[in-house]
């Protein structure tokens with residue numbers, strides 16, 4: 001008996017010691033309390049993806065952020081927890097072929113993720129499968145099974161933890177993603193609606209257009225709601241980036257400034273935004289001083305004195321337009337913008353506004369080319385266009401807004417106009433207000449007939 005007791009005691013000491021030591025030793029925060037997972041429910045979600053490996057997170061707006069995805073930097077976790085925000089891990093490590101359809105492999109993968117999150121003091125997981133799944137492919141149900149199993153395991157192991165899934169702007173076949181939306185909507189706490197890349201299939205004329213046009217964003221959200229996705233789970237994901245398109249009809253000009261694209265087929269469509277290049281807002285809007293500034297990477301230099309509505313733009317306030325213009329004043333701006341590329345290929349751009357798509361864009365020419373002989377078009381979102389979409393999220397009673405991605409703003413800039421632009425992008429999110437009453441009740445999630 002005593003032998004047994006001594007043995008058990010020894011075992012208990014051995015078993016407990018490493019756990020206790022590890023837990024206290026590995027909390028990297030100033031206070032061990034900061035390593036506790038976040039358990040509060042935020043009525044207003046602001047969900048951001050963090051992809052940088054520097055200390056930019058210091059400059060995130062922690063008064064607004066409630067969830068940060070994918071960045072597991074321990075210092076970021078401490079900052080997030082101090083602000084009551086969750087940090088959720090990247091669920092993309094599950095290999096669809098090896099894991100999704102294999103119960104044993106699924107269980108092992110889920111257990112691994114939970115253990116990792118517990119050890120790193122993290123608060124959940126975000127799934128972002130974007131591969132095509134054709135209707136009837138069992139992979140669709142296997143994916144939602146994996147998400148459901150992860151949700152059950154996370155919720156059990158980490159009280160208050162959050163499981164989310166990133167979904168396209170519309171549930172209807174974007175990039176051939178015919179997933180089990182109902183199963184995913186049921187299983188998760190949040191659906192991050194990626195209300196961008198809406199030109200990934202261009203079925204009409206092969207021309208550049210907005211990345212996140214308001215009317216299409218509205219359409220997509222209505223489709224999610226009509227499908228039965230609960231408002232309380234929907235987060236409107238917004239782009240802090242745009243697309244730079246080379247135009248095959250170089251020299252286009254004037255009122256009819258359509259930028260014709262080289263047709264790049266994508267999932268059945270003859271033309272797509274793959275003809276362009278994604279560019280961060282910071283690269284589109286980073287403003288140099290009048291003297292020139294940074295030679296690395298593209299930057300905009302505002303050289304004109306065009307009027308923004310009734311307000312004259314001062315040459316000493318480069319880029320002010322981007323933070324202060326009202327959307328009603330956007331139309332046909334004749335603002336001179338200069339884009340300098342690190343490669344030395346400088347572009348001069350006119351920023352304009354498309355009222356139908358509620359999106360700014362810029363017509364650009366190489367500075368070596370004659371005035372008006374445009375060769376590129378850049379479609380992007382600015383604080384005004386982001387604000388409109390946040391208002392839409394408010395009107396629809398959604399749970400939150402979010403961004404891809406938090407590091408598409410310049411947090412290092414010293415130029416006042418640059419830091420103003422960064423702050424204005426954050427401030428635009430304030431146009432989203434959570435419903436005063438808890439999100440509207442919605443009917444049970446409807447299953448696609450194909451899965452019924």
Ligand SMILES: *[C@@H]1O[C@H](CO)[C@@H](O)[C@H](O)[C@H]1NC(C)=O
Pocket residue numbers: 053054
């Ligand atoms: C951060 O990422 C960049 C680009 O991937 C890399 O070049 C750099 O070495 C990384 N820095 C650190 C501190 O890990």
Ligand SMILES: *[C@@H]1O[C@H](CO)[C@@H](O)[C@H](O)[C@H]1NC(C)=O
Pocket residue numbers: 102103104105108
């Ligand atoms: C399922 O996964 C387990 C664990 O990874 C593996 O041992 C097994 O071979 C897999 N089964 C099949 C049919 O692939």
